[in-house]
Every structure is written in structure tokens, then in C-alpha cells.
Amino acid sequence: MLLHSNLLENLPVHFLKQMHKLKILNLSQNHLSTLPLPNDRTDLNRLQELYLSSNEFDDDVLAIISRYERLKILYLAYNKIEQIDEITLSKLSSLTDLNLSGNAIQSLPQLALPALENLQMLSIHSNRLRAIPDLRKLKSLKVDFLQKKNPFAEIIIVF
Numbered sequence: 001m002l003l004h005s006n007l008l009e010n011l012p013v014h015f016l017k018q019m020h021k022l023k024i025l026n027l028s029q030n031h032l033s034t035l036p037l038p039n040d041r042t043d044l045n046r047l048q049e050l051y052l053s054s055n056e057f058d059d060d061v062l063a064i065i066s067r068y069e070r071l072k073i074l075y076l077a078y079n080k081i082e083q084i085d086e087i088t089l090s091k092l093s094s095l096t097d098l099n100l101s102g103n104a105i106q107s108l109p110q111l112a113l114p115a116l117e118n119l120q121m122l123s124i125h126s127n128r129l130r131a132i133p134d135l136r137k138l139k140s141l142k143v144d145f146l147q148k149k150n151p152f153a154e155i156i157i158v159f
Contacts, residue, residue, distance in 0.1 A: 082105060
């Protein structure tokens with residue numbers, strides 16, 4: 001379902017609870033700050049691709065997103081995210097592509113991020129990162145974090 005670039009400010013409360021067959025949802029480039037709760041039965045949450053870039057989402061949206069355990073692609077670039085909770089991120093073990101660029105993130109989860117064994121692409125440029133966790137065990141991972149828009153002067157790789 002493609003609802004990007006529509007100036008949406010909110011969605012109906014039951015919007016995602018009734019979308020059992022939905023696999024792709026693009027809500028990018030709107031004015032959303034909250035996301036409706038998914039179905040309480042996790043087996044009915046079949047969403048695999050979720051695009052939420054360029055909205056007004058903060059850290060709270062991750063608790064809702066983590067209920068989509070089949071999620072493979074998550075784009076949360078250019079929102080207002082400052083922190084990523086270890087437990088919340090660890091629930092997204094199927095992720096192959098994660099874009100968190102353009103937020104205000106200062107650190108990444110030290111345990112949960114390296115445990116995302118399926119992760120192939122991580123975009124984290126244009127944040128306030130001070131350290132990067134050891135990602136060596138993710139053999140097929142490509143990381144995009146060094147672009148000229150990055151505000152940090154030095155990155156410390158944590159091993």
C-alpha cells in the first residue's frame with residue numbers, strides 16, 4: 001500500500017489491525033508522529049516492508065514496529081529518533097535492510113544490532129553517533145555511515 005507524500009497527520013486507530021495480508025506499507029513523506037497498533041495476534045501481522053522516512057516519529061514508534069516480527073525492510077530515516085532500545089531491536093530478527101539515517105541517534109545497541117544475523121544493509125549516516133558496535137560477525141553487512149553530512153568528528157568502533 002503506497003500512501004507516501006500525502007500530508008497525512010494520523011491514521012485510523014484500527015488501520016493496521018485489519019490489514020492481515022498487507023506486506024508492503026509506504027507512509028514516507030507525511031506528517032505522522034504516531035503509528036496505530038498492529039493486530040494483537042502476531043501471526044496476523046505479515047508486514048515485510050515498512051517505509052516511514054521523513055515523518056515526525058520519535059523513539060516510541062519502535063515499540064510498535066517491533067511487533068512486526070516478519071519485517072525485512074525498515075526505513076525510518078529523517079525522523080526524530082534519538083535512542084534505539086536493545087530489546088525492541090532484538091525482536092526484529094528478520095531485518096535485512098535498516099535505514100536510520102538523518103535522526104539524532106548518538107549510539108546504537110551494542111548487543112541487539114550485531115545479533116541481527118540477516119542484516120545486509122545498515123544506513124546510519126547523518127546522525128550524532130559517537131560509537132559503532134562491533135559488526136564483524138555480520139559477514140554480508142554493508143554499512144553506510146560516512147557521508148559528508150555526518151556531524152561527528154570521530155567514530156570509535158567498539159570491539
